[in-house]
Amino acid sequence: MYFHALIPFKPVNPKTRLACILSQEEREEFARAMLEDVIASVLKSGCSNASLLCTHPFRHDKALIAVREESLNDAINWALRQSHAPALIIMADLPLVTAEDIERMIRTGKDMAIVPGRGGGTNAIFLKEPRNFRADYYGASFLDHMAIAEECGFSVDVIDSFRISTDIDEKEDLVEILIHGKGRGSREFLERSGFTLAIDEKGRVGVQRNAHKETL
16 A cells, blocks of 8 residues: 655754663664664555655655744644645554554454554554544543544444563663564664663662663
């Protein structure tokens, strides 16, 4: 199926909740590594082209760039209004996503496929008629998007996907990349930066940064 991917991306000072373990420069490099993982899977899934909705100027040889200074929702909704083909909205911090995961979304027989994130968020939406939809991220966005789909008269396929549901925001989330991210640039970055798995006295799995000799 011919479809277009929209990927919001913050190239400058991203992932501030990881500032306790990564410097700004490291967080920017890590964000780029996750983005590369996402773009690789998006393009492998048969996407016609990918557009990055960036908060700051950025260059990528495999994606179109639109610098948008407005809010996340306004940037996405601007892009949806330009869409003349089915569109996939997917976040840039889903480094475990595979082409097969995306193909599962675009094969839906419904008007819309959605993958919820943890805590009521939304990690990916596939829309057959994107110009008739509006995004409403932040807060319990999954519920908001379901309500908007109902307003639009869209049938909805809610997809349960561990890999797409795993977004990376907190230091605890790094565990998933180290366990499940074999062959991913994001995992290579973490390993190169000295991160390894650590199990505490209660048997809980976390991460430690060997260079700092401390469990995070």
